Amino acid sequence: MPYLIAFKTILFKEIYRFVRIWPQTILPSAITTSLYFLIFGTLIGGRVGPMAGMSYVDYIVPGVILMSVITNAYGNVVASFYSTKFQRNIEELLISPIPNWIILAGYVGGGIARGFAVGGVVGIVGIFFTDIRPAHPCLVASVFLMTAALFSLAGFINAIYANSFDDISIVPNFVLTPLVYLGGVFYSIELLPDLWRKISLANPILYMINAFRYGFVEISDVDIRTAFLIIGGAISVLVIWSLVLLRRGTGLKT
Amino acid sequence: MNALSIRNLRKTYRNGFEALKGIDLDVKAGDFFALLGPNGAGKSTTIGIVSSLVRKTSGTVEVFGHDLDTEREAAKRCIGLVPQEVNFNQFEKVLDIVVNQAGYYGIRRKEALRRAEECLTQLGLWDKRNSVSRHLSGGMKRRLMIARALVHAPRLLILDEPTAGVDIEIRRSMWEFLRKINQEGTTIILTTHYLEEAENLCRHIAIINHGHIVEHNAMASLLRKLHTNRYILELRNAASFVPAIEGYQLQPLEDHTLAVDVPLELGLHSLLDQLAAQGLEVVSLRNAANRLEQLFIDLVENQRVDATRKTA
Ligand SMILES: Nc1ncnc2c1ncn2[C@@H]1O[C@H](COP(=O)(O)OP(=O)(O)OP(=O)(O)O)[C@@H](O)[C@H]1O
Ligand SMILES: [Mg+2]
Numbered sequence: 203m204p205y206l207i208a209f210k211t212i213l214f215k216e217i218y219r220f221v222r223i224w225p226q227t228i229l230p231s232a233i234t235t236s237l238y239f240l241i242f243g244t245l246i247g248g249r250v251g252p253m254a255g256m257s258y259v260d261y262i263v264p265g266v267i268l269m270s271v272i273t274n275a276y277g278n279v280v281a282s283f284y285s286t287k288f289q290r291n292i293e294e295l296l297i298s299p300i301p302n303w304i305i306l307a308g309y310v311g312g313g314i315a316r317g318f319a320v321g322g323v324v325g326i327v328g329i330f331f332t333d334i335r336p337a338h339p340c341l342v343a344s345v346f347l348m349t350a351a352l353f354s355l356a357g358f359i360n361a362i363y364a365n366s367f368d369d370i371s372i373v374p375n376f377v378l379t380p381l382v383y384l385g386g387v388f389y390s391i392e393l394l395p396d397l398w399r400k401i402s403l404a405n406p407i408l409y410m411i412n413a414f415r416y417g418f419v420e421i422s423d424v425d426i427r428t429a430f431l432i433i434g435g436a437i438s439v440l441v442i443w444s445l446v447l448l449r450r451g452t453g454l455k456t
Numbered sequence: 457m458n459a460l461s462i463r464n465l466r467k468t469y470r471n472g473f474e475a476l477k478g479i480d481l482d483v484k485a486g487d488f489f490a491l492l493g494p495n496g497a498g499k500s501t502t503i504g505i506v507s508s509l510v511r512k513t514s515g516t517v518e519v520f521g522h523d524l525d526t527e528r529e530a531a532k533r534c535i536g537l538v539p540q541e542v543n544f545n546q547f548e549k550v551l552d553i554v555v556n557q558a559g560y561y562g563i564r565r566k567e568a569l570r571r572a573e574e575c576l577t578q579l580g581l582w583d584k585r586n587s588v589s590r591h592l593s594g595g596m597k598r599r600l601m602i603a604r605a606l607v608h609a610p611r612l613l614i615l616d617e618p619t620a621g622v623d624i625e626i627r628r629s630m631w632e633f634l635r636k637i638n639q640e641g642t643t644i645i646l647t648t649h650y651l652e653e654a655e656n657l658c659r660h661i662a663i664i665n666h667g668h669i670v671e672h673n674a675m676a677s678l679l680r681k682l683h684t685n686r687y688i689l690e691l692r693n694a695a696s697f698v699p700a701i702e703g704y705q706l707q708p709l710e711d712h713t714l715a716v717d718v719p720l721e722l723g724l725h726s727l728l729d730q731l732a733a734q735g736l737e738v739v740s741l742r743n744a745a746n747r748l749e750q751l752f753i754d755l756v757e758n759q760r761v762d763a764t765r766k767t768a
Contacts, residue, residue: 207564211559289545289546290541294543294544294560297509297532299532456469
């Protein structure tokens with residue numbers, strides 16, 4: 203019970219943080235994704251023609267939603283936890299009788315909440331451009347939840363290792379963005395030459411985007427079970443990694 | 457029952473610097489304890505280890521009988537920490553900072569709000585509860601950290617230089633406040649560079665220097681160790697000579713002032729008489745330093761001399 207209260211305290215503090223600064227946290231994604239829908243979906247999409255047998259805008263909407271979930275979940279945790287560390291108010295948590303997994307759960311919960319908020323806004327924007335609806339709501343929900351958790355964990359680990367504000371933007375800019383763009387948000391990998399198709403299969407984000415898209419329109423470049431195995435496996439690895447770092451006090455305790 | 461027991465505690469920082477070289481420390485439950493030492497002595501390092509912010513290299517720490525290695529959470533529940541440097545979120549509101557801290561200790565929100573009101577009121581910050589914390593003055597920030605440390609009603613309150621940069625009036629009211637909560641049963645450990653503060657408030661004292669405890673004693677017995685008091689005398693007329701008076705060490709400072717070491721058994725009376733006999737009229741006198749300060753300087757200086765001898 204005390205742990206539950208501590209968890210809720212961290213979670214609500216995290217949610218309150220991104221809601222308070224919504225013009226920085228929610229608005230930008232809403233604007234960029236609207237532009238994606240408008241430009242790629244409506245303006246260019248007409249010329250691109252159908253993708254995997256459906257209109258181009260219908261094809262990209264799920265991927266764009268998940269893309270915003272990924273970047274926002276990651277961005278929320280990395281920025282919030284790093285600034286907590288930077289301002290040293292992490293000490294408030296370190297002196298408190300809270301097990302490390304509660305601290306981790308609180309921050310990951312905050313990242314998921316941000317992913318949900320932004321993904322929700324983007325989804326609502328999407329309604330104006332497309333009329334696809336989730337064919338498998340449970341699948342959509344679980345891919346969302348797992349993906350958001352995974353990237354929240356990754357953001358957490360990034361924040362632990364980070365020693366400067368530069369360090370928290372390297373991974374999002376140089377790793378995450380390319381992987382997301384090459385992860386089949388805007389195209390089916392079936393269109394790629396064989397070699398690039400095989401290389402793409404090594405990109406874990408491809409599996410998440412395709413599983414998410416399958417939840418809406420029942421088409422996927424990959425096997426959904428494989429997707430779940432990959433996401434679940436990655437989550438397990440990152441959970442263990444985070445807990446080891448917290449236990450050692452890496453980057454947090456001298 | 458000891459509120460805090462430290463045995464053979466060592467800390468070597470990652471850069472190889474040995475900040476604590478095997479210290480032992482006991483603080484009895486209910487005590488008001490001063491941990492003193494010059495800059496860089498190892499006070500904050502010790503406090504950091506006790507409050508789980510710094511990893512120890514070796515040794516044991518027990519808080520109310522709870523070993524940090526085996527019962528860390530129970531030990532943490534007993535401690536309230538006021539750190540040396542501001543460490544709250546500068547963008548959060550005063551009330552949220554205190555209420556959230558209560559939440560981390562598992563206190564329900566309703567109860568947390570009640571306690572936060574109590575603590576903030578006691579520290580004169582209730583009016584500021586909706587201010588963003590970075591807009592507080594330096595003294596208010598310190599008091600906010602005290603309120604935050606008290607919200608879970610810790611049995612042991614550790615304050616790392618709580619009165620640094622606080623004005624005289626507020627310092628005095630802080631002293632009153634700390635005395636009161638100590639009388640109500642909270643054990644207090646305090647570090648400070650104002651020795652007058654330690655002498656006023658604390659019943660026991662430890663002095664740490666270069667990672668060693670050089671003194672660990674009751675304040676009263678420590679002060680009894682002081683055999684001489686140093687005074688500054690101001691003379692009506694400039695002294696053209698340094699008077700020699702048996703039993704007293706006199707030393708000219710300026711034309712009109714003399715420093716004198718007065719052994720306790722001789723006292724001031726005979727000094728003043730003999731000065732008057734030599735034609736020197738004393739118009740005022742004051743303590744050169746407060747008594748604890750004198751001891752402190754002796755202890756710390758002695759070590760410095762020893763160290764130079766050893767390295768020489
Ligand atoms: N993270 C660190 N890495 C390396 N050395 C450190 C670290 N933190 C502290 N030290 C060193 O350890 C020694 C003890 O520092 P500490 O902060 O405990 O001193 P202190 O007694 O609190 O001093 P002050 O009165 O100035 O606050 C100092 O020499 C300091 O330079
Ligand atoms: Mg210090």
